[in-house]
Amino acid sequence: MPSPSSSATRNPFTEAETPAVGVALEHLVKDFGSHKVLKDVSFAVSPGEIFVLMGPSGSGKSVLLKQIVGLEAPTSGRVLVDGRDAIDPATREQVRMALVFQSGALFNSLSVYDNLALYPREHRVASEAAIREKVMRALQIISLEDTADKFPSELSGGMKKRVAIARALVMEPQLMLYDEPTSELDPVTSASISEIIATLREEYHVTTIVVSHDRDLALNIADCIGLLIGGELIFNGTPAELRASKDPVITDFLNPKIDLKNPRFKKLAT
Amino acid sequence: MKQITAILVGFGSTIQLLVRALSYTATLPRQWARFIEQCYLIGYTTLPIVAILSFFIGSVLALQAGYSMADFGAKEFIGTLVGLSMARELGPVMVAILVAGRVGSAIAAELASMKVYQEIDVLETMNIPPARMLVLPRLAAILVMMPVLAIIADLVGWYGGAIVAKYTHAIAIDPETYFAALRHFMKFKDVVNGLMKAEVFGFGVVLVSCNIGLNTSGGPREVGASVTKAVVVSLILILVADYFITDVLQQIFP
Amino acid sequence: MNNAQQTARVGLFFLLGLALVWVTFETLSDGKLFKDRGYTVVAGFDDLRQLKIGDEVRMAGVKIGSVEKTRLAGRRAEAVLRIDPDVQIAGDASATIVMSGLIGSNYIGIDLGTRGTAPLQPGAEIHTSVTPDINAIMTQLGNLGSKFDSALGTLGDSLKGKDGQPGLFQKLDTLVGENGSKITATMTNLQEVTAKLNKGEGTMGKLINDPKLHDDLLATVDEIKSAATQAKTFVADAQTIIDQVKSGKGPLGTLVFDETTANNLKATVKNVRDVSDKLARGEGTLGKLINDDSLYLSAQGTLKKADRALDGLDDTGPINALGTVAKSLF
Numbered sequence: 001m002p003s004p005s006s007s008a009t010r011n012p013f014t015e016a017e018t019p020a021v022g023v024a025l026e027h028l029v030k031d032f033g034s035h036k037v038l039k040d041v042s043f044a045v046s047p048g049e050i051f052v053l054m055g056p057s058g059s060g061k062s063v064l065l066k067q068i069v070g071l072e073a074p075t076s077g078r079v080l081v082d083g084r085d086a087i088d089p090a091t092r093e094q095v096r097m098a099l100v101f102q103s104g105a106l107f108n109s110l111s112v113y114d115n116l117a118l119y120p121r122e123h124r125v126a127s128e129a130a131i132r133e134k135v136m137r138a139l140q141i142i143s144l145e146d147t148a149d150k151f152p153s154e155l156s157g158g159m160k161k162r163v164a165i166a167r168a169l170v171m172e173p174q175l176m177l178y179d180e181p182t183s184e185l186d187p188v189t190s191a192s193i194s195e196i197i198a199t200l201r202e203e204y205h206v207t208t209i210v211v212s213h214d215r216d217l218a219l220n221i222a223d224c225i226g227l228l229i230g231g232e233l234i235f236n237g238t239p240a241e242l243r244a245s246k247d248p249v250i251t252d253f254l255n256p257k258i259d260l261k262n263p264r265f266k267k268l269a270t
Numbered sequence: 271m272k273q274i275t276a277i278l279v280g281f282g283s284t285i286q287l288l289v290r291a292l293s294y295t296a297t298l299p300r301q302w303a304r305f306i307e308q309c310y311l312i313g314y315t316t317l318p319i320v321a322i323l324s325f326f327i328g329s330v331l332a333l334q335a336g337y338s339m340a341d342f343g344a345k346e347f348i349g350t351l352v353g354l355s356m357a358r359e360l361g362p363v364m365v366a367i368l369v370a371g372r373v374g375s376a377i378a379a380e381l382a383s384m385k386v387y388q389e390i391d392v393l394e395t396m397n398i399p400p401a402r403m404l405v406l407p408r409l410a411a412i413l414v415m416m417p418v419l420a421i422i423a424d425l426v427g428w429y430g431g432a433i434v435a436k437y438t439h440a441i442a443i444d445p446e447t448y449f450a451a452l453r454h455f456m457k458f459k460d461v462v463n464g465l466m467k468a469e470v471f472g473f474g475v476v477l478v479s480c481n482i483g484l485n486t487s488g489g490p491r492e493v494g495a496s497v498t499k500a501v502v503v504s505l506i507l508i509l510v511a512d513y514f515i516t517d518v519l520q521q522i523f524p
Numbered sequence: 525m526n527n528a529q530q531t532a533r534v535g536l537f538f539l540l541g542l543a544l545v546w547v548t549f550e551t552l553s554d555g556k557l558f559k560d561r562g563y564t565v566v567a568g569f570d571d572l573r574q575l576k577i578g579d580e581v582r583m584a585g586v587k588i589g590s591v592e593k594t595r596l597a598g599r600r601a602e603a604v605l606r607i608d609p610d611v612q613i614a615g616d617a618s619a620t621i622v623m624s625g626l627i628g629s630n631y632i633g634i635d636l637g638t639r640g641t642a643p644l645q646p647g648a649e650i651h652t653s654v655t656p657d658i659n660a661i662m663t664q665l666g667n668l669g670s671k672f673d674s675a676l677g678t679l680g681d682s683l684k685g686k687d688g689q690p691g692l693f694q695k696l697d698t699l700v701g702e703n704g705s706k707i708t709a710t711m712t713n714l715q716e717v718t719a720k721l722n723k724g725e726g727t728m729g730k731l732i733n734d735p736k737l738h739d740d741l742l743a744t745v746d747e748i749k750s751a752a753t754q755a756k757t758f759v760a761d762a763q764t765i766i767d768q769v770k771s772g773k774g775p776l777g778t779l780v781f782d783e784t785t786a787n788n789l790k791a792t793v794k795n796v797r798d799v800s801d802k803l804a805r806g807e808g809t810l811g812k813l814i815n816d817d818s819l820y821l822s823a824q825g826t827l828k829k830a831d832r833a834l835d836g837l838d839d840t841g842p843i844n845a846l847g848t849v850a851k852s853l854f
Contacts, residue, residue, distance in 0.1 A: 069395045092397045099395045105388035109380075122398045124300075171396065303527060309534040317537070418541025425544055454580075458552040465545075 020047035020207045021082035021095055021174045023068060028077040030063055037063050039231040040077070045224070048205040050198070052218040055228035056253065061211040062102070064228070065177050068209065069099050081175060095175060098168030102180040104160035106152040112139075112163055113148040119171045138166040142196060158189040165196060176200070178210040182217055190214060194221055215254060219243070227253065280503070284481045287401060291409055294402035304407040312373050312408070312476075313415030317422065320368055324423035327360050328352055328430030336434070336441035348443055349451035352431035357456065357464045361423040363512055365416070366471030370504035374479035377408060378500030381483025382493040390484065405480045409473065416472035417465045424461060428452065459523055467515050474511060475504040562589060562609045563646035567619045570654065572601040573630065575621055580631040581605045582622075583613065591632065605632060605650075612643035618651040713754065 023045040030038040037060040045051040055061050066072040067079050070086040079086040082095050106115050116135040120126050126134065139145045142162040152160060161181055168176055178197060182190035194214075198221040201208050212218060218225050219239045227235035227242070227250060235242065235250055245251065298305065331352045339345045381404060384390050393400050428449075435443040479500040486496040572594055581589040589607040596602070607613065614637025622633040634650070644650060 066391075071391050071394055092395070096397075097395055099392070101388045101392065103387060105392045107384075107389050107392075108387070119396050119398070122396070122403065306527075306531050306534050309538075310530050314533050314537050414538060417545070418538060421541055421544045421548065425548065453552060456552050458549045461545075461548050461552065 019174065020205050022047045023051075023082075023175065023207065023209065024080045025064075025068070026078050026080065028064070028067060028079065029075045030060070030067065030072070031075045037231055038067075038074075041228070041231070041233050042077075043226055043233060043236050045207060045209060047207050048201070049223045050201050050208040050210065050221055051224045051226065052210045052212060052222035053226045053228055054213055054215075054218050054253070056213060059228045060231045061228055062179055065099065065179050065209070065211055069097050069177060096171055096173045097175045097177065098171045098173035099177045100161070100164045100168050100179065100181060102183060104152070104157075104164040106155075106160055106163060106167070108152050110151075111148070112144070112150050112152070112155070115152070115163065116167050116170050119167070134170055138169045139163075141169065141200075142166045158185050158193070161185070161193060162196065165193075165200075169200065172204075173206055175207045175209070178208070178212070180212055181210065182212060182214045187216075190217065193217075197221060229253070280481070283485060284477060287405060287481045287484070288477055290399065290401035291405040294399065294406050297402055298406060298410055301403070301407050304403070305410050308407045308411035309415055311376070312369070312411050313418060316368065316372055316415075316419060319372065320365055320419050320423050321426050323364060323368060324356070324361060324427040325430035327364055328356055328427030328432075329434040331355055331360070331427075332431035332434040332441070333438060336438060336443070340440060345441055345443055346447055347451050347455075348431065348435050348441065349448035349453075350455040352435075352448075353428055353452035353456050354460060356427035356431070357424050357461045358467075359464070359512075359516075361427060362420050362464045362468035362471060363508060365419045365423045365468055366475060366508045367505065369412070369416070369419070369472050370475045370479075370501055370508065373412070374475045374500050374504045375497045377476060377479040378483040378497045379493060381480060382486035382496040383490070385484060385486045386488070386490055386493055400484060404484075405477075408476050408480060412472040412476045413469065416468045419472075420465050420468035421461070424464065463519050463523060466519065467512065470511060470515055471508050474507050478503050478507060562606050562611075564592060564604050564606050565613065565644050565647070566649045567603045567605055567632065567652050568597065568600045568649065569603070569621065569652055570600060572603060573621055573623075575603060575630045575632070581607065581634065582631055583611065583617075583634045584636050585633075588634075603632065613650065614638060614641040615644055616641050616651065617644070618653045620653050620655050622655065713757075716754075 025042050025044070028038050028041045029036070041064065043051075053061055053064065063072070067074050068081065068086055070079075070081075070088070070091060073087045081091055081097070084091040084094060106112075107118065110118065113135060116138055117131050120131045120134065121128075136145060136148070139148060142165060144159060144162055144166070147155060147159065147163065152163070155163065165178075165181070181193050181197065185193065194217040197208065197210060197217075200206060201221075210217070210222070219242070222239055225235070225237065225239055225242050226233055229249065235245065235247070242250065242254070332348055335348050335351045336345055339348060339351070381390070381400075384404075390400055393403065432445045432448045435441050435448050436445055482496050482500040482503065486492050575591060575594060577591055577594060579591045580587050581591065588611040589605055591603050592606040593604040594601065595604070605619075613634060617634050617637030619632050619634045621630055623630050
């Protein structure tokens with residue numbers, strides 16, 4: 001199992017030091033009206049680590065991601081990214097974070113190339129020639145160089161997710177977050193996405209937080225796994241510890257039995 | 271109470287958006303390409319419908335006024351009536367309504383779908399403020415394009431009126447007489463007055479549409495709701511603002 | 525579409541807008557980029573009526589400037605006219621306020637003046653003349669009506685007799701008795717006179733409805749004048765008769781029993797009534813004229829002509845003559 005040997009590495013794009021950052025959640029609570037989505041969640045992710053947050057649908061995983069990148073303010077508690085409060089707009093200027101959305105969230109009005117080039121162009125980090133080099137390199141990593149001039153509407157779901165990852169990569173992020181990167185994909189494409197995520201961490205030592213309910217992904221690439229059920233973090237440990245757990249809720253989540261004689265929806269009804 | 275709160279929240283967020291967008295004014299030169307693209311969409315592609323509509327508004331004005339003014343022997347003044355109404359009121363208001371329907375709805379739809387499909391969130395995480403990239407070029411474009419659309423609407427409306435006045439049997443006023451009457455009672459400031467109104471309306475429509483689009487929440491269904499809301503709010507804004515702007519301009523430039 | 529093309533179209537579009545604004549500006553402010561072009565002259569009037577700032581100044585129908593200012597100066601009203609710099613106004617040219625519409629648009633008309641006269645200097649005062657106001661014309665027409673009324677009343681009273689005085693018939697009784705044949709001749713004359721007057725009045729009424737007939741009016745006025753002359757002759761004749769009656773010549777009864785004479789008298793009275801009836805109708809037509817806009821343009825010309833005709837009537841009209849006839853009879 002690879003673990004980060006140092007908290008800093010050389011970035012292949014800028015040849016500059018881009019230290020990976022740590023993330024810490026402290027007693028995070030989020031309500032939507034009377035509906036409590038997150039109930040006192042706390043955990044920490046070390047720099048350069050892959051943390052996979054698992055949990056059933058509707059357990060508040062995506063909401064948690066938005067708290068980490070500062071898109072939504074928590075009701076109470078706080079999120080620290082590299083020691084700074086995530087909701088402070090200045091944090092986003094200091095720490096480069098990239099969030100790969102479930103749908104990819106590519107800019108539909110822009111070509112794949114322009115999608116990738118948007119960040120460096122807007123932030124004027126390089127000349128147009130250098131940007132071109134960067135973008136093509138990122139597309140190469142996800143093996144989609146020939147889609148550069150296509151528009152998002154012409155891409156398949158898996159390609160969109162890979163392009164979204166490439167777009168995040170061009171940002172040279174210190175923190176990468178993936179929201180359900182393998183959902184709605186076939187097993188082979190899912191595996192390829194998992195490989196890409198692991199490889200990126202391997203090469204660039206970027207801190208990675210993945211929200212997923214994909215067991216294969218979690219058990220194969222995670223350094224650390226959190227299990228979020230009903231807005232509460234009921235497990236936080238290594239994949240080996242997770243496998244070894246005897247907690248019935250955890251074993252049922254990992255290896256649910258399909259019991260046709262005694263289906264779950266009937267249990268819930270009674 | 272809830273509705274009042276909603277209206278106040280709408281006002282507040284619109285003002286905030288405006289302030290944020292204006293704080294990025296210095297970035298406008300390097301957003302030149304986006305500005306030109308918006309100018310093209312807002313101005314150039316809106317021209318045909320503006321021309322057609324204002325032609326017929328001018329025509330109808332001349333026709334209606336012609337029949338009634340002929341009854342008391344003042345049909346020589348049709349030019350004055352059409353000219354002043356177009357320049358001071360109908361030109362700016364109709365262009366603004368068209369802009370609300372064509373540009374405002376498009377802006378609201380585009381930004382709302384960007385919001386719903388999380389593109390806005392991506393921009394936020396990329397530290398690219400939507401106010402800078404999406405709102406500012408549109409506001410700048412409408413400021414430049416609105417007077418152009420309004421002056422075209424004025425002139426096309428005048429000519430529409432002139433043609434109807436000449437070829438309608440019961441009116442039969444020569445273009446010379448028509449334009450003499452138009453010129454006789456009109457000052458350039460009447461036209462400027464109208465252009466200023468158009469400017470305010472257009473700016474308001476774009477700002478409101480941007481804000482409503484960016485504040486969409488929920489699924490794709492909400493995109494349609496946001497478009498409707500943007501158009502309705504724009505129309506209300508235009509007609510309410512019209513009253514007050516007219517009043518203020520009348521005081522400032524009597 | 526590539527970027528350059530889009531930029532070009534937007535640029536073109538914007539330039540089009542600028543051009544249109546400039547054209548509008550030039551048209552509406554007469555290119556008055558330099559505001560005070562030209563020079564001013566002052567025109568003084570008793571009454572500026574509905575003249576207002578911005579109204580045109582025309583010389584022989586051509587626009588040469590506009591009214592810049594209106595003001596009261598002592599006992600008169602002054603209009604300051606801004607005249608285009610390349611236009612010269614002859615020193616003896618005269619300015620009038622001309623009405624170009626019933627609902628109040630006016631302009632100042634300046635005639636060409638005499639050739640070779642020294643032109644007006646900037647700031648100089650221009651001669652003015654007054655054209656009759658439409659209100660004044662209306663008043664005159666109204667007065668005319670009451671004059672007709674009083675004249676006819678006097679004539680009627682004279683015929684019937686009033687306040688215990690012996691009436692015309694009584695007096696004529698004597699008169700005719702004494703001078704049967706002469707009176708018959710005189711009455712025939714009188715009948716002719718009133719018949720002619722009647723015809724004249726008919727033309728007058730028509731005139732107001734039909735501007736084409738205005739030329740006839742002049743002829744009619746002449747006719748009326750000659751009628752008046754005849755009436756004067758009649759007065760002289762009547763005077764003679766009265767003298768004869770007073771000196772007691774001839775029997776009075778003859779007149780009443782003479783059928784020819786009685787018929788002549790009836791015809792005369794009928795003619796006089798017709799005159800007044802038609803006048804009443806004529807006034808109705810005038811009222812209508814003001815409301816009927818299809819006649820409005822021709823009305824102006826017609827009214828001026830009517831005014832001219834009325835001036836004639838006022839001075840030596842047959843109305844006064846008729847009044848004189850009746851009064852001087854007794």
